[in-house]
Amino acid sequence: MQEQETPERLLIVDDDEMFCHVLDRALTRRGYRVLVAHDAEQALALAHQHRPELATLDLKLEHESGLKLLPELLEIVPECRVVVLTGYSSIATAVEAIKLGAVNYLCKPADAEEVLAAFSKEGGDPETEVAEQPPSINRIAWEHIQKVLQEHDGNISATARALGMHRRTLQRKLQKRPVRR
Known part of the structure; x- marks a missing residue:
């Protein structure tokens, strides 16, 4: 058996x-x-x-x-x-x-x-297509906010200070969906 x-x-x-x-x-x-x-x-x-x-x-x-x-x-x-x-x-x-x-x-x-x-999936794919257009300014801003947020271990107040914006403004931006490329 x-x-x-x-x-x-x-x-x-x-x-x-x-x-x-x-x-x-x-x-x-x-x-x-x-x-x-x-x-x-x-x-x-x-x-x-x-x-x-x-x-x-x-x-x-x-x-x-x-x-x-x-x-x-x-x-x-x-x-x-x-x-x-x-x-x-x-x-x-x-x-x-x-x-x-x-x-x-x-x-x-x-x-x-x-x-x-x-x-x-093992390893990377060298055939992955490269975008024809660079990302929009809004997408770049979204990526930058995410990078700074990551650098501050998800701390909203520290991230807002680092970005020079009000904490509530940052919270509103983070509640929105990511901007399309």
């Missing part, structure tokens, strides 16, 4: 319950054993208990940064392949996610096929 393979454990860490539900169902149908956490505490507890092989990690959890959670998760399960997902993408956060150990970084919305492809 042949031994049946245990399905891979995949941890979804995201505070968007609807997104988690949809991704959970799609990945379960593809044969994964899905675990869902809506905050860092739940994610770390599930990582300790189940030792997932794969994880998706939202960059912007409600009260915490996915970038701060990433090294903690990899400390518990060093062999876990983590893909960072975000609706607030920036070059600074993509670079930091990879430096901190993520295997890939995807912008939301991303479907199950894109997520699974991101786990299996």
Whole structure:
């Protein structure tokens, strides 16, 4: 009698319950054993208990940064392949996610096929197209704000001081979706 393979454990860490539900169902149908956490505490507890092989990690959890959670998760399960997902993408956060150990970084919305492809992609792609147009001034400003925010560990007040703007103005800018390129 042949031994049946245990399905891979995949941890979804995201505070968007609807997104988690949809991704959970799609990945379960593809044969994964899905675990869902809506905050860092739940994610770390599930990582300790189940030792997932794969994880998706939202960059912007409600009260915490996915970038701060990433090294903690990899400390518990060093062999876990983590893909960072975000609706607030920036070059600074993509670079930091990879430096901190993520295997890939995807912008939301991303479907199950894109997520699974991101786990299996090894190395860079020299065939990636270079944009025909440089980014807009608004996009450059968004990227700069994200870089300074990252340098100040997500501290809004310190970032506002560094940018020479009022804290409330910065908070309003951060609540908006990223500017299109």
